[in-house]
Amino acid sequence: MKRIVLTLGLLLVLLAACAPVDLDPPIPVYDTGMDPEAWARVPAGTFYHGQEAELEEIPYDYEIMVTPVTVAQYVDFLNAALNDGTVLLEGEYAVAFYPGDPFHGKKHEIRIDPGNYLLVPLNDPASRFTFDGQRFAVKPGWENHPMTNVSWFGAWAYCGSYGWRLPTELEWEKAARGSEDDRPFPWGYEIARNNANFYASRDPFEDMSSYGSLTTPVGFYNGRAYGGYQTLDSASPYGLYDMAGNVWQWIGDVQPQEGFSDRLMHGGSRNTYDMDLRIWVRNSAPPMYYGPAVGFRCVR
Amino acid sequence: MEFLKARFNYLFNSTKGLILVAIAMIAMVTAVWGMLSGPMAEMGVREVVIKTLGMDIVQSEREGRIIILYHSIAMAVVAIEVYMITGLLAMREFYKKAVRVLITVGYMMAMIFGMGFAYFGHNWAFHGLYITGLALIFFAGVLLCVALWPWNREYYITDTNYARTKKGVDLERVAFFTTAVTTVLSALFGAVPGSYFGNGFEVFLAENIIRLPEKTTMEYSVIGHLHIMLALIAIMITLVIGRWLNFKGAWHKAAMPLMILGCIVLNLGVWGVVTPLEPVAHMIIYVGATPSMLAALFLLIWSWGKLIKDGTAGIAKPTFLQKLGALVRDPLKFGPTWQMLFMNFTTSGVGIFMAVRLDEIFRMWPAREERIELTGHWHALSAIIATIILFYYGDMIGLKGKVRQLYGWAIIFLSDLALGAVTVFEMKRLFIEEAVQQPLVNTLMYMIDIGLGLLLVLLAIVMVWRLTDLFKKKGRWTEEAAHELAEEVSK
CATH class of the missing domain: 1.20.120 (Four Helix Bundle (Hemerythrin (Met), subunit A))
Structure with missing residues (x-):
């Protein structure tokens, strides 16, 4: 009898691994009060760069988006770009022209010649937008969430279409850290669960027993309470939100090292432990990669 | 007092x-x-x-x-x-x-x-x-x-059942010596960059720089050091287990030269990463790893054969099931070589598959996924080495009867459950998308937590037993103090 119970128990545990996941679960809709069109100014000057906090200088002012690009903003771009022909449809993907990377023939280097490259998949169920063959639309409730399932080419094309660009690694780090100290997180030296959206951070958009950790609306961690969930104001010294957690953010640097064809990402995500939310932590992927925990913001 | x-x-x-x-x-x-x-x-x-x-x-x-x-x-x-x-x-x-x-x-x-x-x-x-x-x-x-030092005449052997040179040099001792010497040299291989980075108070984990095409000599040295030290610890425990089980005969004679050769070539390959040989260093490492792993395979074949032979000694024509029963009768003696075999699933297999399909599959994923695979497979190897030590330890503290069975099989089942789950977790992106991974991740985490958690509980029980034993006047410890491992080598 005991053996049967044990075997059945084991089978149940194994079957639980195959449970289907609702990719569009009902989610709460919150107005965070944040303006996704807002920009923050980062003045020229020195700041502490990297884990070892080496002094670096950026000799020019620049502006960076206060929050990551939202699904609504990206869908507007896609529809406009589809109309003017800068975005094309090729099979399962929306694509656009990219002028290519220098190629050095190094080991593991990916050749990226001039040509059309995918921006977003058209019918990936994990995307927060739909495409009916004519127009893109935001799935209800996800308007103010960060755009995900977007490749580096997709992020590059978005910023470029408005005359902006993706931040360099140094620009991103300075915007996250400020210029006064060597803090590991945009808001300071320690991290609490209600500072940011990371793995098992217990926010209202998380159910670890089924779909896991989803994105939170941009600027969610601004000190407000949402249906009893109290957030901490987690702005960076320059007033940026979501510079740690929620989504990894594509960095603009092309070949920061000769033969390195990956594109860098910073900030950690809803799906990583808090250690990956430290400002200097790098992730990277080929520029055609897209995933449900990767987004971006632009600079100008 | x-x-x-x-x-x-x-x-x-x-x-x-x-x-x-x-x-x-x-x-x-x-x-x-x-x-x-x-x-x-x-x-x-x-x-x-x-x-x-x-x-x-x-x-x-x-x-x-x-x-x-x-x-x-x-x-x-x-x-x-x-x-x-x-x-x-x-x-x-x-x-x-x-x-x-x-x-x-x-x-x-x-x-x-x-x-x-x-x-x-x-x-x-x-x-x-x-x-x-x-x-x-x-x-x-x-x-x-x-x-x-194996060329001391005191340690020459005459027994032709063991690998030896014509003059009588004990090749098993040469293998121990080679592994010890290369371990000391490879420790230096880590100490030098350790001092360099330590003096500048800089630090990095190898898995975080793996995708950068250009690495400094010191960075290569750190990466080489961590790989070779773990490999050498694994080679040394294989030799130790062989000695405990009294590995001998034709398989021993074939295995020891391979072990010596493999160990030397493996080290040359790893040290080569900081020389102009860097582009071919990996090939040298593969060449060195092959004889080392073959030697471990020979130990497995010999020890399984011996377990079956000893366990079916009284049976004229043993059936397959009787042979299988004899093989697994003593989990403490079956366990070490079983874990060496299982290691091919958690470590060697994963490593080789990654090397073969690196550009087509693994480098198409985010670096973080690759980091999980890299750290996962050597954590698994470390844990397997630890379990092999625990099998030997269980034997040396004289576990017998049901306790021996329970202890041995618990280590096998619990560690393999956990490490098998770790391996699936590492490679999950091969068969599941990130957006729908949570139920699988949860199940794997339960398996890992249950496996490792209960293994630690088992270890805690053994430790508490040993602690209480120390308070007894004529406890188990008094017997252990009087016996040396060499006296307890299998006959």
């Missing part, structure tokens, strides 16, 4: 006592520091442990802390292997004592002061004592090489 003196003598003057102390130290570190990451962190246990123990956790120093933690545990594992070697192989008493004193003081200093420095504020005296501990272990290694 006599009470304390007798126990102290057992714990620090006998092979089994020294091994017990080292296992207990590792168990304590694993139990406490295991609560700082993974599911324990998710459940909030980490914060409680940090506050209760007064740890000083600075975010930017995480990588440095981890490096000291790995070294602290690894030094104790190396010490256990050294105790086993010095207990199994003939050597002059002076060397045996000197090596043991140096390595015991060394690993304890490295562990206590290293962890004190890393996790409880930066007392630089502690850092100095940590380095002193590592240096003592290095000197112990040098002395061990001297003690193992």
